[in-house]
Amino acid sequence: MVAQRDSRDSWVKINLDHIADNIQAFQEHLPNSTAIMAVVKADAYGHGAVRVANKAIRAGASWLGVALLSEALELRQAGISVPILVFGRVRSDDAGSAARNHISLTVFQLEWLREARRLGPKDPPLQVHLNLDTGMGRLGVREMLDLRAMVQVIQEASCFHLQGVYTHFATADEGPNDYFMKQFNRFQKMLAALKKWGVTPALIHCANSATALNFPAKVFNLVRLGISMYGLAPSEEMKPNLPFSLQPAFTLHSRLIQVKQLKAGEAVSYGATYVAKGKEWIATVPLGYADGWLRNIATGGEVLVEGERVPIVGRICMDFFMIRLPAQKDIGAKVTLIGRQHDACIEVDEVARLLDTINYEIPCMISDRVPRKYVET
Numbered sequence: 001m002v003a004q005r006d007s008r009d010s011w012v013k014i015n016l017d018h019i020a021d022n023i024q025a026f027q028e029h030l031p032n033s034t035a036i037m038a039v040v041k042a043d044a045y046g047h048g049a050v051r052v053a054n055k056a057i058r059a060g061a062s063w064l065g066v067a068l069l070s071e072a073l074e075l076r077q078a079g080i081s082v083p084i085l086v087f088g089r090v091r092s093d094d095a096g097s098a099a100r101n102h103i104s105l106t107v108f109q110l111e112w113l114r115e116a117r118r119l120g121p122k123d124p125p126l127q128v129h130l131n132l133d134t135g136m137g138r139l140g141v142r143e144m145l146d147l148r149a150m151v152q153v154i155q156e157a158s159c160f161h162l163q164g165v166y167t168h169f170a171t172a173d174e175g176p177n178d179y180f181m182k183q184f185n186r187f188q189k190m191l192a193a194l195k196k197w198g199v200t201p202a203l204i205h206c207a208n209s210a211t212a213l214n215f216p217a218k219v220f221n222l223v224r225l226g227i228s229m230y231g232l233a234p235s236e237e238m239k240p241n242l243p244f245s246l247q248p249a250f251t252l253h254s255r256l257i258q259v260k261q262l263k264a265g266e267a268v269s270y271g272a273t274y275v276a277k278g279k280e281w282i283a284t285v286p287l288g289y290a291d292g293w294l295r296n297i298a299t300g301g302e303v304l305v306e307g308e309r310v311p312i313v314g315r316i317c318m319d320f321f322m323i324r325l326p327a328q329k330d331i332g333a334k335v336t337l338i339g340r341q342h343d344a345c346i347e348v349d350e351v352a353r354l355l356d357t358i359n360y361e362i363p364c365m366i367s368d369r370v371p372r373k374y375v376e377t
């Protein structure tokens with residue numbers, strides 16, 4: 001008998017209803033004709049890809065987006081049948097596997113198309129989305145001549161079907177809007193060229209969460225929602241001006257596993273850097289940097305116990321960290337590291353600020369050693 005992961009006293013709780021609420025709010029915010037792609041790459045930003053995908057589909061998402069072919073195949077193996085787009089570069093010799101599993105691939109290299117045609121998917125044809133690099137500088141076709149040549153190969157080869165054309169914005173989450181508009185105008189210029197060549201793909205898309213929130217009239221017919229589907233703002237700058245409120249889905253919890261009283265001068269954790277000033281109640285929480293609760297959170301970090309904020313003391317260890325309680329508490333008392341207890345709340349964004357990073361990183365970094373539990377009505 002193998003011990004279950006959830007035999008441990010630390011867990012992530014995902015509120016799937018909040019994900020559905022966020023999708024519904026986007027549907028009301030966006031034009032009626034806009035389809036929603038739920039972006040579930042990186043195990044749904046740490047929320048659990050299969051559970052999130054199923055919930056998002058029930059809430060009205062008609063597409064899924066992932067970074068890797070393996071992530072798409074995992075969704076297919078779980079019985080999910082809606083269209084899936086892979087954003088990353090899949091090897092050309094895996095094109096047949098993608099086609100057979102009805103997985104759409106991002107394309108942006110002429111040579112890739114030639115290789116894939118040779119090794120080829122035959123039946124069904126491979127559905128491809130052309131990625132246009134309008135200023136992100138990451139993946140995508142940059143030159144009109146390259147675009148022309150790629151379109152010719154796609155049109156001539158019966159093993160490909162051009163299903164979509166898209167781009168990705170670098171600055172949709174921050175003002176001023178001039179770089180965004182530069183990218184948007186380049187995208188429109190490239191779309192106009194495609195039209196001139198008789199290419200009219202069914203799907204045109206450019207919007208991540210920030211674009212869908214800030215520019216609902218500039219999203220064409222599909223939006224790719226990641227961070228805000230999970231209930232987080234794409235940037236600190238956008239938080240005060242969101243068009244609707246977002247419901248965060250990700251919370252992180254644990255329980256006290258030891259509570260003891262230290263005397264003045266006694267120390268806590270590696271390096272003995274924290275020293276009790278007087279009699280202090282110190283408790284141990286079973287979560288550490290191997291779980292993604294990084295050492296740098298210790299500086300300024302707090303957690304909630306019985307609705308009160310309490311400080312992390314001493315260095316965070318691989319599997320444990322310590323906190324200072326205002327009074328003795330029971331073993332087993334619930335600790336909330338991210339989320340709400342009574343009137344107190346620690347947001348993902350607060351942990352991101354402590355680590356001098358963005359909220360996207362936080363749920364992604366909580367490792368799969370921490371079991372995910374789901375609430376859904």
Ligand SMILES: *Cc1c(COP(=O)(O)O)cnc(C)c1O
Pocket residue numbers: 039041087168207208209210224225226227228234
């Ligand atoms: C990750 C990703 C998204 C989602 O972005 P959010 O900012 O999380 O909404 C959209 N499009 C592409 C190409 C991506 O890689």
